[in-house]
Amino acid sequence: MSTGSVSPRRADTRRNHERILTAAAESLTRCGAVSFNAIAKQAGVGVGTVYRHFPTPEELILAVYRREVRHLVEVVPSLLEAHPPEQAFRVWTSDHLAHYMMTKRGLAKALSAATASCGELPASAHEAMVGAVATLLEANVEAGTVRADLDPETVLRGLGGLLFLDPGGDWQNQTANLTDLLWRGMRTAD
Numbered sequence: 346m347s348t349g350s351v352s353p354r355r356a357d358t359r360r361n362h363e364r365i366l367t368a369a370a371e372s373l374t375r376c377g378a379v380s381f382n383a384i385a386k387q388a389g390v391g392v393g394t395v396y397r398h399f400p401t402p403e404e405l406i407l408a409v410y411r412r413e414v415r416h417l418v419e420v421v422p423s424l425l426e427a428h429p430p431e432q433a434f435r436v437w438t439s440d441h442l443a444h445y446m447m448t449k450r451g452l453a454k455a456l457s458a459a460t461a462s463c464g465e466l467p468a469s470a471h472e473a474m475v476g477a478v479a480t481l482l483e484a485n486v487e488a489g490t491v492r493a494d495l496d497p498e499t500v501l502r503g504l505g506g507l508l509f510l511d512p513g514g515d516w517q518n519q520t521a522n523l524t525d526l527l528w529r530g531m532r533t534a535d
Contacts, residue, residue, distance in 0.1 A: 381402070384405075418476065424437050430481070475497050482500065485531075489533060
């Protein structure tokens with residue numbers, strides 16, 4: 346018996362799981378709908394595989410939501426390692442949060458239905474998002490680029506305007522404009 350190795354079947358299961366979530370997130374971004382057949386085709390798996398991983402559309406929708414939130418939180422440390430704090434905040438906002446918000450916009454109706462049948466969204470998701478913003482703000486406070494009195498919850502609410510981005514429009518420019526507006530209000534006095 347070997348220890349520490351992952352069976353090829355288990356690794357394949359994890360890859361399928363991730364491909365299904367990726368395809369579902371893209372589908373929800375484009376049309377706000379979940380079609381197991383379309384998701385299976387896009388993910389390159391059989392529809393039965395989708396049902397084995399996610400027996401109901403609600404479970405799939407909640408899994409996409411959790412995955413997106415987890416990614417937003419987990420990417421913060423690497424952004425702070427790769428960029429100065431202000432740039433890390435801007436990259437997080439434009440390259441990560443804006444994409445999430447556009448996906449969440451597609452998810453909104455689906456999430457409402459999913460939570461009605463499966464229970465409430467985990468409060469930990471919102472807390473994790475506030476924590477990600479707090480980490481970015483703390484790094485910027487230490488760098489002297491933003492005021493120390495900022496409330497991460499308030500900043501996250503301000504970034505909530507990204508929910509109104511049009512994936513088919515000039516969302517990159519709109520994201521930059523919103524980030525600049527918020528940054529002017531957050532920065533230290535000159």
